[in-house]
Amino acid sequence: xxxxxxxxxxxxxxxxxxxxxxxxxxxxxxxxxxxxxxxxxxxxxxxxxxxxxxxxxxxxxxxxxxxxxxxxxxxxxxxxxxxxxxxxxxxxxxxxxxxxxxxxxxxxxxxxxxxxxxxxxxxxxxxxxxxxxxxxxxxxxxxxxxxxxxxxxxxxxxxxxxxxxxxxxxxxxxxxxxxxxxxxxxx
Numbered sequence: 001x002x003x004x005x006x007x008x009x010x011x012x013x014x015x016x017x018x019x020x021x022x023x024x025x026x027x028x029x030x031x032x033x034x035x036x037x038x039x040x041x042x043x044x045x046x047x048x049x050x051x052x053x054x055x056x057x058x059x060x061x062x063x064x065x066x067x068x069x070x071x072x073x074x075x076x077x078x079x080x081x082x083x084x085x086x087x088x089x090x091x092x093x094x095x096x097x098x099x100x101x102x103x104x105x106x107x108x109x110x111x112x113x114x115x116x117x118x119x120x121x122x123x124x125x126x127x128x129x130x131x132x133x134x135x136x137x138x139x140x141x142x143x144x145x146x147x148x149x150x151x152x153x154x155x156x157x158x159x160x161x162x163x164x165x166x167x168x169x170x171x172x173x174x175x176x177x178x179x180x181x182x183x184x185x186x187x
Contacts, residue, residue: 007031011076029126031077036114039083043112046144047083049186050110054086057179064088064107071101074134080127083142084110086176105131107175110140128152132159138175147187 009031027034039047047068054066066086073079087095087106095104109131111123123141131139132154139152139159147167152159153175165171167184 008033009077012073012079013076025081027080029078029080029122029130032126034122034126036119039112039114042144043083043114046112046142046186047110050084050112050140050142053181053185054084054108054176054179057176058086061177062089063177065092072106073097073101073103074105074130078130078134080130082109082127083112105135105137107137108140108173109136109138110142112142112144115145128159132157138173142186144187147183149183149186 010028010033011031012028014033015026015028024038025036027036051066051068058065064087066084068084069081070085071079071081072085085102085106086108087102091104091106095102095106097103109127111127113120113123128139128141135154136159137154141150141152143149149165149171150161151163151165151171151173153162154160155162165183167182167187169183171179171181171183173179
């Protein structure tokens, strides 16, 4: 995102000056502040079901852990709150600060789309670019209204769309050995 000379660049320190509002989510990407309301209850349900599937698999394999709405602080000007993440135990041990925030990329990030062109642009363009730059290995964009999921995987140092899965499709990933789930289970 290109900054103009008159544009304000937000940082983590600026967020501390804002009034706390449990119904809003504050994220900063490349110095731009994004404020969103609490998501739709169906959005939250999808996030919970994705987390549950990843949790079951993680407990069976012992390879890592999923988290719902964790804070990820990449830098003062880049911090986000994705809907769901999965991180290997090795990365988790290296990337948690003293306040319990991640300070680097998990292997997998999941964003569930909220209605509105600004929300979709943020997830499909702005966050996709950020997650590509920061080294995320796989990115799922889930649309609960259309009951589908876009899967982006790292190829040649960037996240590339490799599939759009419908409810009847099966989700597998080289990142998650032997993980398999019908997309319908997320909805």
